[in-house]
Amino acid sequence: MNIPIAQYIKEIPEENIPDGLHEKILENIRLYKFKVKFTFAISVLATNFLFSLWVVFSKIGDSNIFSAFQYLLDGFEMNTAYLTDVANAFTQFIPMEYIIMLLANFFVMGYLIHISKKFKKLLLHSR
Amino acid sequence: MENLEEKKKIIIAAKKGDMRAFEKILYIYEKRIYSHLYRMVGQKEDAEDLTQTTFLKLYKNIKSINLDKNFNAWVYKIATNTAYDWLRKKRGHPEQFMEDMGTIETIEDETAYDMIESLENKDAIEYAMNNIKKSYKSILILFYREELSYQEIADALSVPLNTVKSNLYRAKKSLKEQLISKI
Incomplete structure (x- = not known):
């Protein structure tokens, strides 16, 4: 009696998968999903950072800040009164909230870049 | 062989982003794909890495799968291409798993x-x-x-x-x- 090969081949066992492979695959997928969200967050923050940078630079461009600072530089003195004058002149041209916004964006961006480096390492170690 | 209707439902759910459905697909295919890749690359560790890459690609592309086409063939295609890419990078030249022998024999019997x-x-x-x-x-x-x-x-x-x-x-x-x- 002859029997189709297919019947036998279907019964031959496959290789056993290594321990933990199933979990590693799922972990990779979870990290990938996180990476997508993370990339989106970084893009939003980068846009925000560039926008705030643009706002500050346009404020500088619109003002006669350079001539004001030139005047201050000409009368340079290393004392508290002089430094207070410089700070006051600066905040007159660029409002403090813009500066805070720019600095906050700058630090958040830096922090996210730092986290993304750690995240990259995490992805490599999950392999 | 798993029930085809049931499998189709699982694929549809996975396409919609259901992670549990994707895990079911993983259960169905992980052993087969690992074995296929092991036959292609000959090293267990490499086959393990390539299996992970294959399923990540599968997850990324599952939304684009055409349900009228054979899902098994699609999964194997992703795995094979992943192994070819890896072999190309590792050995520096494209390598075909299957030799092209032409049609030298009559396949009548x-x-x-x-x-x-x-x-x-x-x-x-x-x-x-x-x-x-x-x-x-x-x-x-x-x-x-x-x-x-x-x-x-x-x-x-x-x-x-x-x-x-x-x-x-x-x-x-x-x-x-x-x-x-x-x-």
Whole structure:
């Protein structure tokens, strides 16, 4: 009696998968999903950072800040009164909230870049 | 073989982003894909890495799967391409898993190799399968176990249709020769 090969081949066992492979695959997928969200967050923050940078630079461009600072530089003195004058002149041209916004964006961006480096390492170690 | 309707439902759910459905797909295919990749690259550690990459690609692309096409063939195609990319990077040149033998043989008596004597037991078949070329073993599994058509195998392995036909013919012949030598 002859029997189709297919019947036998279907019964031959496959290789056993290594321990933990199933979990590693799922972990990779979870990290990938996180990476997508993370990339989106970084893009939003980068846009925000560039926008705030643009706002500050346009404020500088619109003002006669350079001539004001030139005047201050000409009368340079290393004392508290002089430094207070410089700070006051600066905040007159660029409002403090813009500066805070720019600095906050700058630090958040830096922090996210730092986290993304750690995240990259995490992805490599999950392999 | 898993129920086709049930499998289709799982794929639809996975396409919609259901992670539990994707995990079911993973359960169905992980062993098969790992074995396929192991036959292709010959190293367990490499096959493990490539299996992870394959399923990540599968997850990224599952939304684009056409449900009218054979899902098995699609999964094998991703795995095969992943292995080819890896082999290309590792060995610096493209390498084909399946040799193109052209159509040097007339495949008229192919059906003779589709049947085997019942006295050739399961162990003998397993022995014979383990002693033929790995590419032959793969093609026999894709054809008989996965029930892929010639064209689907050609797509899955990125080789021409004639290469599939000639390799399948040789694979069956080689299996038969192994079985005869065992007796």
